[in-house]
Amino acid sequence: MPKNKGKGGKNRKRGKNEADEGKRELIFKEDGQEYAQVLRMLGNGRCEAMCADGTKRLCHIRGKMHKKVWIAAGDIILIGLRDYQDDKADVILKYWRYEARLLKSYGELPESTHLSESIAGVLDEDDDGVSDDYIDFGFNCTDPSGSFIEE
Numbered sequence: 354m355p356k357n358k359g360k361g362g363k364n365r366k367r368g369k370n371e372a373d374e375g376k377r378e379l380i381f382k383e384d385g386q387e388y389a390q391v392l393r394m395l396g397n398g399r400c401e402a403m404c405a406d407g408t409k410r411l412c413h414i415r416g417k418m419h420k421k422v423w424i425a426a427g428d429i430i431l432i433g434l435r436d437y438q439d440d441k442a443d444v445i446l447k448y449w450r451y452e453a454r455l456l457k458s459y460g461e462l463p464e465s466t467h468l469s470e471s472i473a474g475v476l477d478e479d480d481d482g483v484s485d486d487y488i489d490f491g492f493n494c495t496d497p498s499g500s501f502i503e504e
Contacts, residue, residue, distance in 0.1 A: 379452055381461065382431060386445065388462055391428045400424060400444070402432065405463055410442045422447050429453040429462070 382388055389402035389410065398414045412432055414424065424430065424447050432442040448456065456462050 376451075379455055380431065380446060381456075385434050385436075387432055387434055387442070388456065389430050389432050389442070390466060391424055391426050391430060393426050394424065402430060402442070404432065404442075405466075408439070410440055412442045412444050414444045418444060418447070429456065429466070429468070 388405040389412065391412075392401045392403055392409070394400050395411075398419050400412050400414065401409065402412045403409050410432070412430070418424075424444070429448040429452075430444050431446040431448065433445050434442050450468070453462070453468050457466060457468060
């Protein structure tokens with residue numbers, strides 16, 4: 354019978370949850386850093402983000418954050434700009450929701466940043482308020498026999 358030679362299961366590998374520490378000190382951007390909002394996740398530790406300076410950049414999630422801090426579309430992040438590549442950056446920090454609201458109230462984030470909406474609401478800024486939540490195919494399926502009825 355083989356002996357267990359490991360030091361624990363998957364819960365040990367996950368480590369402790371650092372999100373339970375409570376509130377942390379708010380970190381502002383420094384030289385060579387910029388605030389950004391995640392547009393979409395690309396996989397392989399990368400995401401596409403719209404920076405506060407108006408540039409869309411491909412961002413790489415650093416190894417310290419990879420599989421520990423979950424980043425989703427719409428999140429506010431702090432990125433480190435690269436001197437040699439203007440269209441690429443590195444994710445330094447993910448701001449929690451209350452921190453992003455504080456940054457916006459302090460005037461650090463531009464007014465065009467939407468914090469409470471999903472990213473789909475941010476991308477469709479030219480929407481005139483008409484809801485297009487359904488698609489009309491031109492037929493009705495209310496017949497009890499299950500066959501389609503043309504309108």
